[in-house]
Amino acid sequence: MFIDEVKIHVKAGDGGAGCASFRREAHVPKGGPDGGDGGHGGNVVLEADNSLSTLIDYHYKRHFKAQRGTHGKGSQRDGANGDELVLPVPRGTIVRDAETGEVLGDLTHDGQRLVVVRGGGGGRGNRHFTTSTRRAPTFAELGEPGEERWIELELKLLADAALVGLPSVGKSSLIARMSAARPKIADYPFTTLVPNLGVVSSGEQSFVVADVPGLIEGASEGAGLGHAFLRHIERTALIMHVVDLSGGYEGRDPLEDLAIIDGELAAHAEDLSGRPQVVVGNKMDAERAAENSARVSAWCEEAGRPYFAVSALTGEGIGPLIRAVAAMVHELRQEMPSGEPAYEAEYIHVPRRDREITVSRAIDGGWDVTGSGVERVVIITDMQNEEAVAHLQRRLAKMGVEQRLREAGARDGDTVHIGPVSFEFESYADDGGEDGRV
Template identity: 45%
Template sequence: MLADEAKINVRSGDGGDGLVAFRREKYIPLGGPAGGDGGRGGDIILRVNPKMGTLMVFKKKVHYKAANGQRGGSSNKTGANADDVIIDVPAGTIVRDADTGMLIADMVKPGQEVVVAKGGRGGHGNTHFKSSSNKAPRVAEKGAPGEERWITLELKLIADVGLVGVPNAGKSTLLSVVSNAKPKIADYPFTTIQPNLGVVTYDDADLIFADIPGLIEGAHMGVGLGHAFLRHVQRTRLLVHLLDGAGEDPLADYNQINAELALYDADLGEKPQIVVFNKMDLPMAQERWPEIEKTLRENGADPIAISAATQQNVKQLVQRAFEEMAQLPERDPETEAESELYELEDNGPVFEIVRGGEGEYIVKGERIERAAAMTYWDYEEAVNRFQRILEVLGVTQALKEAGVETGDTVFIGDYELEWTD
């Protein structure tokens, strides 16, 4: 089971106290100050461990505390520094302050470290307070207190290829036949409730494939754990979009998934895809394929038909995935770590409704306009799915409150619609 979220408490060590002391040596009756400084408190450090794959360890242990620095000694001896506490995390861990949500680090490189709670500085001994007017100071500093905070850890899988599609499209079956992964497979929706990873080898090259749980309408709004699933797709460089050849309407499903990806993250909607029509071992899929292939090609896709169950054309699909990956730029962890694409900040209303000069209703908003642009208006099921997106985003209710009536004209992006109940 993949644990991909955790919240932990970290407490760095206090600095050791400085000491008030004087030289006590034979024949030196007026020895000066000789109090040593306190040692530094231990830091709390997160470090990427490439052997880790989940955040499960943080379900068992939540509190992490470093030791305090040692007190300064006589004869100007500095107290010992406390050991740092190293906490291993998997690659792909995003670290945030739990109270503010502020991004602390995006940890993608093996061995990468970040200090999440810095140990307190050791206090100065009385040697530091000696002056011409005070040659025997009886003052020292206590150590600085450490830091304590709650932080959240969020794991985004670092995979090369993401398998996406509606529930029961065959993603887990495909992953099981092209890799060493052994995901749970059954003929009902939502068999996969956690992402699965598999290593696919072809001509001495390896790629990591991620089987992302089936996406549903409203996933971009968090419906059905949508956010938890979608964030794992963001780091992938290529998507394999599986269509269920035995589903109710594969083209509408294709439109729906693309809309959910784009609504969650505009760049995610632009990610390169290989469109795969699955379940060609079934007569229903074989009958549908010619018409669906024609429509997909008319819309700019270059689909391939396979059967994951019988492995028909699976080798060709793997070969194509490797060929397309070879043409993509290499992943740059530093650039990715610095980006804020995964930030789902609230930049104001999702949409707004204004009235046009002729009484028409104009719906404005990046998300809803993207969804309209990605809808197959020639397909009734696709139109119905778009209407459900309007309901999820609250556009339908807002239009009713604004006074829209049957027969009124509604503009969404470049599309002119006639309102009907």
């Protein structure tokens, strides 16, 4: 089964919690805090794999979760980091955020990687919170939750040339004759329901050709197989437009067929009409083929398109076609920008510890405080530990949260929401200056 569009949910691993412990050894009084840090959660990474040609693995399983980090322990033993989860996808896979439609990455080279969600950071152990006045902190940070999101994967075939045309013009027979590909072949419309890829050799040169399922009038608007397969032509450097010189069982006119497919290519969102194109007249072994071939040849000469008359059945004209296409593909490759892209994992997210803070009215009449940085410090705080809450209070004050709330009009007793936690706002005077307490 060929699957080229899927929607999956990815969840990175949560960070492990830091440990609150104290060194305890015989004859070593007041050993001090020695809590280890929690391990970081694993990322979820997509990696382009040359051996894959479909997204079928993600059609049946749609939820993926990376390993979480383990908790810290006493004696300054840090928790282990969670293993990253690597999801292999075919080359040519485009990754989008399912909610916003933003393109997160385009995996076009074997081994190219994209981090789609990052693991949560591990919490710090209590040994990090000693100060000149706080010698024995009894609290540690919790682990940070890993990122999660729904993403859409869309596969667009990577081929040098694409065979396009109406159903039953002989594209599958042609790719079978040109390459080692062995597609299903029969003499009725829509035999090909999935794209086929074949590698064609010509001397020292080779190229990849795709047999795209037959298009019909209205394909650019979704008729027939429509959008489902027009997308696979978008990445090809050369279009091989195949027409049936025999007229088929319906007595079709090859010039009319040319006009129909040209119209669909032009009407597609990417406007494929400007791509380099050759016209291939197939079934030269048929009775009326010579007459139709002369008409198509004259039309191509006027339109400035190379024309090749062939027979996929007998092999007539296949050699010159392969040599010409190989030369054109080689030339088009030379015109492409040089330089290989970096294959290291790419980060596509807004920085996790964003300092931007926004204060707005909440639905319940209270206040919403948002910002990745301020929400993070709340999430990693153990709200059951009074000393940890007092430490959070000081951090929020240093971040300017209380001042922003006062400027927005917060009053005593107002409810303040930061992430998943709600607080009560209090104002008080200290050292002659006005301040607030959340």
